[in-house]
Structure formats: C-alpha cells, structure tokens
Amino acid sequence: MRIRRSALTVAALASVVGLTATGCFGQVGSSAAGDGSTVVFANTGGALAEVFAANAYVELEAEGVTVAEESPNNEAKLTAMVQAGAPTWDVFYSAPYIAQGRCGTLFEEIDFDRVDTEGLDPDQMSPCGVPVLNSSFLLVYNTETYGDNPPTSWADFFDPAAYPGARGIMNYAKDAGMEAALLADGVPGDQLYPLDYDRAFATLDGIRDSVRFFDTGAQQTQALESGEVDMMLAWPGRAYDAKAAGAPIDVVWNQPLKYFDVLTIVKGAPHQEQAYQLINSLIGQQNQEAIANRMPYGPSNSTAAPSSDPGIAEFVDGPQSAGSTVVRDDAWWAENLDEATRRWTDWVNR
Incomplete structure (x- = not known):
C-alpha cells in the first residue's frame, strides 16, 4: 500500500533545531511523555539513532508526534513489561528472527494496510516485522x-x-x-x-x-x-x-x-497509531537515504538511493x-x- 505523507515545513524544522538521540531514555521533541501524541521507540542508540532523530523524528514532529527513545533495546525488559500487561514501549528495533519467534507474544501482528510497503522486499516482511536496513x-x-x-x-x-x-x-x-x-x-x-x-x-x-x-x-x-x-x-x-x-x-x-533488521510494535503498545506513523517515517525514502549516506548499511526501501561515498x-x-x-x-x-x-x-x- 502507498501512504502519502505530509510535507515537512520550514517552520516545523525550526521547531526541532538541536534534536539529539538519547543514550538512555528521553524525549526528542516537545510533547510530554505518555501524552497521546508521543511514541516511545526502544532502539540500539548510537549513530543510527542520531540519523533517526535528524530525519524521521523531524518528519513526525511536523505531524504533531514526538518520539521518546529508550536504549539499549533490552529484550528481557521488554518481556517483563509485556508479561506484566503494562508496556511503556511502542516500537522495538529487532532482529527478524526475534520478531518471528516472539510474534503474537511480545509483538503485535502488523496491519500492512497501514504500512507504506512500496520498495520493501516481501521476503523480508514477516507477520510482526517491517524491514528497516540491510547489512x-x-x-x-x-x-x-x-x-x-x-x-x-x-x-x-x-x-x-x-x-x-x-x-x-x-x-x-x-x-x-x-x-x-x-x-x-x-x-x-x-x-x-x-x-x-x-x-x-x-x-x-x-x-x-x-x-x-x-x-x-x-x-x-x-x-x-x-x-x-x-x-x-x-x-x-x-x-x-x-x-x-x-x-x-x-x-x-x-x-x-x-x-537485516526490522521494526516491531510491542504487544499492547499504548500508542499504536503513532507507532505506525513512526514505522512509515523510518522506512521512508528520506530516512533510508540518510542512513545509507551516514553508515555502511543498505536501504531496506529500494526507492532510496545507496550511498555514493x-x-x-x-x-x-x-x-x-x-x-x-x-x-x-x-x-x-x-x-x-x-x-x-x-x-x-x-x-x-x-
């Protein structure tokens, strides 16, 4: 399915000058954590999270969604919060075999009607995982x-x-x-x-x-x-x-x-609508090309050009x-x- 995204305005960019990825837990943007316009993303941190912050999070901020991050994305912590029925994470950066092996228990099944799948490899898509990069x-x-x-x-x-x-x-x-x-x-x-x-x-x-x-x-x-x-x-x-x-x-x-790595939605995630918005931004051409131009990874989205560096x-x-x-x-x-x-x-x- 092809999903249209709103254009990023100069004013929106100005509102998020100075975005940085967090090393542990913190907000990227201005909305309050736990707010309906916030989505919590558990990822690996480091340089990859910096690319996400400078691109995908900026796009979401223009759409009124703030990304809060937690890293590292610890599976034991994820398991504990899901089993307790009180997850605070929404999107979890994962290996594909984890997404497959824990599908339906730690992760929600993906509604691919809500995902922009143009350019994605169908062989890399699984019931609970959306591919985000190749390596x-x-x-x-x-x-x-x-x-x-x-x-x-x-x-x-x-x-x-x-x-x-x-x-x-x-x-x-x-x-x-x-x-x-x-x-x-x-x-x-x-x-x-x-x-x-x-x-x-x-x-x-x-x-x-x-x-x-x-x-x-x-x-x-x-x-x-x-x-x-x-x-x-x-x-x-x-x-x-x-x-x-x-x-x-x-x-x-x-x-x-x-x-390759995938994006998942945590079972019982409190902000699932925003989770889909985040996933679509992360796999979008802008963010995918930003990853490829900063780090030695191949885009998961074939509409994104690989690095010329x-x-x-x-x-x-x-x-x-x-x-x-x-x-x-x-x-x-x-x-x-x-x-x-x-x-x-x-x-x-x-």
Whole structure:
C-alpha cells in the first residue's frame, strides 16, 4: 500500500533545531511523555539513532508526534513489561528472527494496510516485522599483516597455518561464527541450514588458540584499530569506523553473510497509531537515504538511493560480492535460537 505523507515545513524544522538521540531514555521533541501524541521507540542508540532523530523524528514532529527513545533495546525488559500487561514501549528495533519467534507474544501482528510497503522486499516482511536496513557479516583483514598474500575466503580465516594471526569473533551464536565455519568447511551457502553444530565446532576448534571473543561493537573497532586482531568476522559499521580512524583493513567480498533488521510494535503498545506513523517515517525514502549516506548499511526501501561515498560503499554489499552473498535463514534461527545459543556457549566455555 502507498501512504502519502505530509510535507515537512520550514517552520516545523525550526521547531526541532538541536534534536539529539538519547543514550538512555528521553524525549526528542516537545510533547510530554505518555501524552497521546508521543511514541516511545526502544532502539540500539548510537549513530543510527542520531540519523533517526535528524530525519524521521523531524518528519513526525511536523505531524504533531514526538518520539521518546529508550536504549539499549533490552529484550528481557521488554518481556517483563509485556508479561506484566503494562508496556511503556511502542516500537522495538529487532532482529527478524526475534520478531518471528516472539510474534503474537511480545509483538503485535502488523496491519500492512497501514504500512507504506512500496520498495520493501516481501521476503523480508514477516507477520510482526517491517524491514528497516540491510547489512552483512564481513571478513575483514589487516593489510599490513598479510601484504601481497591476503585471505580470500572463509577457508583462509579458519586456516591459521597458512594465515597466522589473531582472529576476532563476536561471542554470540547469532553473529555468524557457526555459519562462517561451515562455509569454510565447504558447505554450500544455500545448504547451511539446519546448522550442523558438530561440524561447525570442529572447524572452530582449528582456530581456538588464536581467536579473540568480543562482546560489544566498540571492542571490535578498538581491536581493529590497535592491531589486536589480524582478521575479524566483523559488523560492517564497526569495521568502517576502524578504517575511517586509520586502521589498515580491507574486506574480502566472498560469501558475505547477509542480514537485516526490522521494526516491531510491542504487544499492547499504548500508542499504536503513532507507532505506525513512526514505522512509515523510518522506512521512508528520506530516512533510508540518510542512513545509507551516514553508515555502511543498505536501504531496506529500494526507492532510496545507496550511498555514493566510496568509503561507505566499500563496506556495503553490491557487485563486488559477485553473487556469492549468503542469506541467513531467520525462520531457522527463530525456532533454534535457544538451542544454538546453548551449544555456542558450551563450546566457548569448555
């Protein structure tokens, strides 16, 4: 469905000069929290929230809706407030497998007649989730370490004899360590699921002595900048930040692992009309292009142009991957997240 939005006036822009994204909880705009014209958005904070504040929130302010933010978007807190029957959040920024696995319990089913779906990929839309950006888990490496013999595949990442050096991996099952291991061991990208845990961990065992585990994106950036690791299974935003700060890193565009994020409406959200207004603004062309021009993410809305900045484009999947992109199976992850997390944690701690 195509939904028309009101034009943003100069006067409306003037009324929100100085908007900033909050690091914890706070209003962006002028209406009182809890007011019928306020919508509460639980998101990841940081630079992405700054883009939202400078674009989507400005648009909503012109329509009389103020956005209040809370970050980080903690699922445990969400679960507690929904189970208590008193949610204070309206829109929750989520992974698609969480939206699928908790649909109807933590999240409302989306009425897509109220969503501007023009330009969205139907394969990324789910009963409780609306896609908001595209990204990929990437193999990045230190160019000074490997010189004229850089790694070219996940197999090289898992071959410390041929490519010595420290490896970095996020310490979460969901962050593609098992998928990368299976690709390295020769599993075709379109046959990864269901994940073969034993085969994945056997491959991961091969780098156990050289792996560094990280818990936050900031740790990724620091490790790449300092040279603590020579290769990393990285988030593109953090790798981009490191290179922008001078880290000598490049990307291997061979089987990047594609993922995307979604917007959800909290079960029992008190401001559902405003929640739909926020979602439509976040997926609209203006906000989508603002994300792409500030950060290394691809728009979820195909009407939005990708960034022309070569520094950003270097970390965004495109022709350079030559059709090798592997797409994560979010339906599998929705059904198996708890077991996969248990198996990953057991391997890390043994």
